[in-house]
Amino acid sequence: MTKTWSIQEFKANVSEAVRNVHDEPQVITKHGKPVAALIPIEQLASVGTKPKPTVLELLRGNYTFTPPEGENWDDDWLERAELTLRPAPFEDEL
Numbered sequence: 001m002t003k004t005w006s007i008q009e010f011k012a013n014v015s016e017a018v019r020n021v022h023d024e025p026q027v028i029t030k031h032g033k034p035v036a037a038l039i040p041i042e043q044l045a046s047v048g049t050k051p052k053p054t055v056l057e058l059l060r061g062n063y064t065f066t067p068p069e070g071e072n073w074d075d076d077w078l079e080r081a082e083l084t085l086r087p088a089p090f091e092d093e094l
Contacts, residue, residue: 002027004034 003020004027010017017026017038026038039047 004029006030007035 002025003017005013005017007028007030010026010028020026021038022040027034028036028038
């Protein structure tokens with residue numbers, strides 16, 4: 001079973017929705033159409049979302065890029081990527 005709230009109802013009853021989230025998913029609607037869902041944090045991993053890397057992770061190189069579903073990238077895809085790097089202009093160069 002799923003509990004459905006309009007946005008206004010959800011805003012007025014956030015605490016109740018959070019308390020009940022382990023019993024059933026809480027669906028939030030806007031103009032009668034579902035727009036969001038409140039689920040237990042344990043179920044988040046099963047949704048299939050992968051958090052985006054932080055800038056620090058990218059700079060350290062400890063983040064593994066994976067191609068979007070249905071795409072197959074070669075190992076050297078980054079080397080073949082067309083990247084144009086240029087220095088940022090400083091005030092005295094403007």
